Amino acid sequence: MTSYIKIPSHLTPSDPQGSELLARERSKATFDVNELTLALYGAEELSRFKRILKILESDPILDKSNIYYMGRTELFKYALRKDKRIIQLAATHKWNVDEFKIASRLVDMSGPYSIHQSMFLPTILGQGTEEQKRKFLNPAIRHEIIGCYAQTELGHGSNVQGLETTSTYIPETDEFEIHTPHLTAAKWWAGGLGRTANHSVVMARLITNGQDKGPHPFIVQIRDLTTHEPLPGITIGDIGPKFGFNTTDNGFMLFDHVRIPRFNMLSKFSQVTKGTGEYKKPPNEKLSYGTMVFVRSVIIFNAGLALARAATISVRYSAVRRQFVDKENPMILPNGQVVETAVLDYTMQQYRLFPVIAQAYAIYFTGEIITNLYKQYIDQSSRGDFSLLADLHASTSGLKSLTSGIAVDSIEDCRRACGGHGYSNFSGFTRFYQDYLPNTTWEGDNYILTQQTARYLFKTYREIIHSKQQSEEFSLRSNESPTIFYMLRYLSNPSQKCTVISPSDFKNPEVQLAIYGYRAAYLIARAVDQIDNHKKSWNSMLVEINRISRAHCQYILVHNFILTLQPQTSDSMNEKRRILHNSPSLKTVLTSVCNLFALHTMEKNLSEFLESGYLSPKQSEMLRVQISESLNEIRPNAVALVDAFYLPDYLLNSALGRYDGKVYETMIEWASKEPLNGITLDINPYSEKLFRNDVKAKI
Ligand SMILES: CCCCCCCC/C=C\CCCCCCCCCCCCCCCC(=O)SCCNC(=O)CCNC(=O)[C@H](O)C(C)(C)COP(=O)(O)OP(=O)(O)OC[C@H]1O[C@@H](n2cnc3c(N)ncnc32)[C@H](O)[C@@H]1OP(=O)(O)O
Numbered sequence: 001m002t003s004y005i006k007i008p009s010h011l012t013p014s015d016p017q018g019s020e021l022l023a024r025e026r027s028k029a030t031f032d033v034n035e036l037t038l039a040l041y042g043a044e045e046l047s048r049f050k051r052i053l054k055i056l057e058s059d060p061i062l063d064k065s066n067i068y069y070m071g072r073t074e075l076f077k078y079a080l081r082k083d084k085r086i087i088q089l090a091a092t093h094k095w096n097v098d099e100f101k102i103a104s105r106l107v108d109m110s111g112p113y114s115i116h117q118s119m120f121l122p123t124i125l126g127q128g129t130e131e132q133k134r135k136f137l138n139p140a141i142r143h144e145i146i147g148c149y150a151q152t153e154l155g156h157g158s159n160v161q162g163l164e165t166t167s168t169y170i171p172e173t174d175e176f177e178i179h180t181p182h183l184t185a186a187k188w189w190a191g192g193l194g195r196t197a198n199h200s201v202v203m204a205r206l207i208t209n210g211q212d213k214g215p216h217p218f219i220v221q222i223r224d225l226t227t228h229e230p231l232p233g234i235t236i237g238d239i240g241p242k243f244g245f246n247t248t249d250n251g252f253m254l255f256d257h258v259r260i261p262r263f264n265m266l267s268k269f270s271q272v273t274k275g276t277g278e279y280k281k282p283p284n285e286k287l288s289y290g291t292m293v294f295v296r297s298v299i300i301f302n303a304g305l306a307l308a309r310a311a312t313i314s315v316r317y318s319a320v321r322r323q324f325v326d327k328e329n330p331m332i333l334p335n336g337q338v339v340e341t342a343v344l345d346y347t348m349q350q351y352r353l354f355p356v357i358a359q360a361y362a363i364y365f366t367g368e369i370i371t372n373l374y375k376q377y378i379d380q381s382s383r384g385d386f387s388l389l390a391d392l393h394a395s396t397s398g399l400k401s402l403t404s405g406i407a408v409d410s411i412e413d414c415r416r417a418c419g420g421h422g423y424s425n426f427s428g429f430t431r432f433y434q435d436y437l438p439n440t441t442w443e444g445d446n447y448i449l450t451q452q453t454a455r456y457l458f459k460t461y462r463e464i465i466h467s468k469q470q471s472e473e474f475s476l477r478s479n480e481s482p483t484i485f486y487m488l489r490y491l492s493n494p495s496q497k498c499t500v501i502s503p504s505d506f507k508n509p510e511v512q513l514a515i516y517g518y519r520a521a522y523l524i525a526r527a528v529d530q531i532d533n534h535k536k537s538w539n540s541m542l543v544e545i546n547r548i549s550r551a552h553c554q555y556i557l558v559h560n561f562i563l564t565l566q567p568q569t570s571d572s573m574n575e576k577r578r579i580l581h582n583s584p585s586l587k588t589v590l591t592s593v594c595n596l597f598a599l600h601t602m603e604k605n606l607s608e609f610l611e612s613g614y615l616s617p618k619q620s621e622m623l624r625v626q627i628s629e630s631l632n633e634i635r636p637n638a639v640a641l642v643d644a645f646y647l648p649d650y651l652l653n654s655a656l657g658r659y660d661g662k663v664y665e666t667m668i669e670w671a672s673k674e675p676l677n678g679i680t681l682d683i684n685p686y687s688e689k690l691f692r693n694d695v696k697a698k699i
């Protein structure tokens with residue numbers, strides 16, 4: 001890349017150098033970083049990751065050094081080029097889907113093919129018949145056709161039942177007619193639709209024999225495969241600039257009585273019979289919403305990685321960045337020189353950043369568990385058993401909402417913790433934050449989704465009460481699902497109290513689970529009473545409902561973290577868990593991280609724990625003492641804990657979060673490449689000219 005300013009090469013940062021500071025941090029770690037990385041990813045995935053990283057890093061088309069200086073059109077072209085390049089590399093190196101996903105994660109830029117890969121393919125895979133997969137899935141996997149997922153409309157997104165686009169069965173020709181009846185029915189937002197896709201999954205109301213059967217998915221070819229022009233009756237465009245995600249062409253689309261063959265209705269679960277138009281119902285009404293459940297599970301996993309990335313940048317930078325001398329505890333170099341204190345040593349900075357490390361680990365472990373649950377559901381549903389769906393939908397809805405909300409807040413907290421440099425694009429936070437932001441809205445707005453979780457919890461609670469009234473069939477059994485277990489424990493004695501008598505009692509996982517479980521059950525019991533006995537409307541309860549979903553999902557995150565650290569029977573333990581359980585030093589450090597997650601989250605929601613009366617004000621004081629203790633425990637391991645995530649510089653693209661700590665050298669080098677530095681301005685206010693000449697001589 002071109003430099004427009006020559007930086008004197010003899011200047012270096014004042015001592016100690018960033019690399020030295022990070023090396024000192026790394027030497028303080030009480031555990032083996034490589035071992036923790038292996039425990040997170042496993043040897044096989046890690047070696048694939050390294051192999052793919054090497055290929056991407058050395059590929060000139062996937063070079064990221066220019067992207068911070070690009071405008072939207074340039075960025076979009078870059079994104080299209082890199083999307084094509086990944087596909088070419090996948091073919092050359094014979095990557096499978098998992099390897100393709102690793103490459104996409106590392107390149108880290110949504111592009112015109114992103115929704116093709118994340119929603120178009122999974123929808124055909126999940127909802128198409130074998131014949132439909134042969135016709136659409138195979139060419140789509142080869143990227144011979146490019147698809148998008150057009151569900152949301154200008155007037156409706158959250159309320160899927162309220163979609164207006166129609167798909168009417170025409171028995172005479174055995175076709176469906178797709179139509180946009182109003183402006184509000186215009187398809188809006190679909191990623192890849194604006195300029196790229198030639199096919200689309202269109203969610204439209206199925207009308208047959210005059211009856212409206214609600215939204216169903218249809219495959220519609222939308223552009224000519226040769227000219228790339230929209231097909232007759234279809235109007236398409238890009239929806240314009242956005243807060244972020246500008247590397248993807250989100251689009252709008254209008255249909256004017258467009259005909260498609262009956263074959264194009266995705267028919268794995270529900271069908272329309274040729275000629276008679278008879279409708280065959282799916283085994284579960286919500287199977288056509290399946291892609292959303294899948295993507296929500298991916299969003300949960302991705303939230304853990306987003307947090308790991310934010311923590312990596314801010315923790316490494318805080319170890320390099322120094323301000324003031326802490327006179328009571330000065331930083332002294334081996335040569336006796338007193339230097340300014342690394343900002344990571346200020347307790348306020350620790351209180352802001354270490355909980356983010358803890359959130360990253362907590363959500364990573366739950367992400368793995370949810371991914372496995374999703375796989376289990378797919379396995380069972382392929383045999384016609386959909387019994388896991390309700391539970392999976394409830395947990396993915398609430399966890400998607402909670403984890404993406406945590407991630408968005410914490411990315412911004414980490415950015416601010418980097419002070420002024422956090423505001424520069426070179427921090428690696430700006431595009432990262434902007435592109436992450438829609439995770440709180442897409443795939444279900446985070447507030448709306450919590451209603452799905454709370455409704456499921458109310459149902460479960462009512463079932464328990466009902467069964468308890470019928471018989472004593474439900475007794476407190478530790479092998480119950482965690483949800484039923486905490487509800488039963490609460491019901492066994494609703495006026496129980498927390499047993500903590502000293503700060504360190506808060507480190508007991510049983511105590512933590514009892515506190516979280518009581519708070520969730522108390523809120524559920526109170527809301528069910530309000531709805532059932534005091535006839536409170538659903539709308540009047542929405543704030544409480546949101547609280548309940550959050551309380552339940554926080555319980556699940558804490559429960560899963562504790563479970564991950566508990567010894568399991570060796571045959572059920574996979575390779576990654578075995579590494580963890582065979583290493584006392586890993587268990588010790590992750591136990592501190594788990595405690596911090598549980599206790600810091602408790603403190604942030606303290607009013608709910610106090611109002612139930614389970615926790616006393618005195619105990620809440622002890623909680624704060626213990627949090628401070630946990631921060632101290634984590635301090636020597638902070639850098640090592642983020643290093644263990646193994647997020648390479650190629651991914652971070654951050655001057656502040658570099659592995660080698662060369663923050664200042666990189667900041668000035670990247671600034672020298674700002675194209676604004678290369679134009680010669682005419683600053684005479686009376687001159688008509690803006691620029692003297694185009695570009696200064698290149699250095
Ligand atoms: C070899 C190389 C080749 C390589 C090829 C490539 C390989 C691929 C590579 C990678 C692929 C993988 C990549 C990973 C992907 C990364 C993902 C991250 C990026 C994602 C980008 C996403 C972009 C965004 C896209 C979108 O936003 S699409 C639009 C999404 N829209 C929504 O989410 C709408 C939200 N609204 C709703 O879901 C619903 O309307 C509602 C709010 C749930 C309410 O629904 P409704 O009114 O219908 O129902 P209710 O009356 O509330 O409930 C009735 C009962 O139904 C139950 N219910 C509801 N929903 C569901 C559901 N989804 N599932 C199951 N059950 C459901 C509900 O619980 C009620 O039950 P009941 O028992 O109480 O009656």
Ligand SMILES: Cc1cc2nc3c(=O)[nH]c(=O)nc-3n(C[C@H](O)[C@H](O)[C@H](O)COP(=O)(O)OP(=O)(O)OC[C@H]3O[C@@H](n4cnc5c(N)ncnc54)[C@H](O)[C@@H]3O)c2cc1C
Pocket residue numbers: 115149150151152155156157158159188189190191245250438441442443444445447448542
């Ligand atoms: C970058 C981006 C990419 C997208 N990509 C796609 C795509 O590829 N395909 C696609 O189909 N869609 C896509 N979407 C659309 C996305 O899925 C929707 O925007 C999302 O589901 C939210 O729906 P909405 O916009 O209708 O919000 P609204 O429902 O209108 O929400 C507005 C406000 O009203 C509140 N609200 C609404 N209903 C209720 C209620 N019942 N109770 C309480 N509060 C309520 C919400 O909480 C929110 O605060 C994308 C969106 C974005 C931002």
